[in-house]
Amino acid sequence: MSDQWIDVCAVDDIEEEDVIRFDHLQHSYAVYRSADSEFYATDGKCTHEAIHLADGLVMDHVIECPKHNGRFDYRTGKALGAPVCVNLKTYPVRVEAGRVLLAVGA
């Protein structure tokens, strides 16, 4: 199945080194903008207790869950230690004409 590119938002709707929540077809995604303005996306809910990650804190390339401080590298989805042990699924993102596009169904 080929990727379907979904329009998420304008580039400047996400601050640098921050994250927003994006819901599409009953699925939540977290879409990140790094300090050097690269864009990434992961599943929107923490693999620990399904908390929305977009309320968490982005520092460098790490998202920290708002509740239990579980940390992930949002570029790879890698879980960085207890209480999280299951990696986050990541999704391709690209920027086109000032818009952030997310590939779902990959």
Added chain:
Amino acid sequence: MNAAPIIIVGAGHAGGRAALTLREQGYNGPLMLIGDEPHAPYERPPLSKGLLQGTAELGGFSLSAPLALQALGIEHLAGHAVQALDCDARQVRLADGRQLSYSGLLLATGGRARRLPGITPGWSNVLYLRTHDEALLLRTTLRPGARLVVVGGGFIGLEVAASARALGCTVTLLEAGPRLAGRVLPTEVSESLLALHREQGVDVRLDVQIEAFEGASQVEAVRLQDGSVIPCDGVVVGIGMQPNTDLARQAGLDVGEGIRVDACLRTGAPGVYAAGDVCEFRLQPEGPFQRQETWRNAEAQGRHVALNLLGAGQPFRDVPGFWSDQYHSSLQTIGQLGATVAARRSLAEGGFVLFYLDAQQRLQGACGWGPGNSVAKDIKLCERLILAGQSLDAAALGDAGVSLKQLLRN
């Protein structure tokens, strides 16, 4: 001859985290986790919220599935109480008479819900909430239309009240003090909680004393000292936790409010450590002994003590913190909340963060309140600002236009 196992007494969050960390750190020796509950270790915060409301089940907040514990070679003795500890012989004795030797011992015995004095033991509709099975029992009482009296305006009482309202119960909440969660929360947050619960239909009564429970085999009404009578179908008592210190006390260990430990979480007996709700520790060498009954502390101490059981010898340091979710709002605190609020930052939708500074204008603590998890980012940044220890400008902290991340990096 096989080496004696590391034994963990108490299979709650701290004990479970310690066991998992020991394996994660490469400890391959025998490892026993002994607990009186029938379940694999689990996190307690969902008990008063998701579990009561039927949106979460035990498997979703267990630290590890029973089979996974087995696969890790963690021998979990569920439903077993440890009856005695002999620190000289380095042995524990189980209720069934078994004597087990240990090479290292962790006491993570937690606590039990404090009982309300003067209750007839036979009253089956007076309920408490500390364990999963207590929560399940409570869940059967929270039928739509049931009239519930909650005794205690602390976090357990408030979260149960919120869950009961979500389930369609009529709720009266009784608090002996002048405000909600007054021992640990700033006045403004207590007031926000009070306004929210009243808006959600909870009959909150402050500064009240219970005179008597009325009823034959069940409590049918609660009579207050002011003469008012509250008819009810059930009572939930949330008046705090009683640390399980008997085992340690009988073994001659130093026990205050909890089991006293040194900076490395060691008790006075060789190879015997304590962690979690039952652990009474000091964050500074000459600081006061304290206990932390929080998810954060169980997680952090459970992990830390495992490293020290393996010989790390590191003092435990953490910034204390906790959260509470009620309805669609949440509060979070970090650090020490002093007597005086140094700055207040307004957030969207009625949210706010209160900041506490020391004499050198360094951040000591913060408390945020707002919809969903909206205060989480700021509280996490406050944790980093506390650790950074830099002097801060109160006006900047109070200005929502100034990013805390920027202050951290200044």
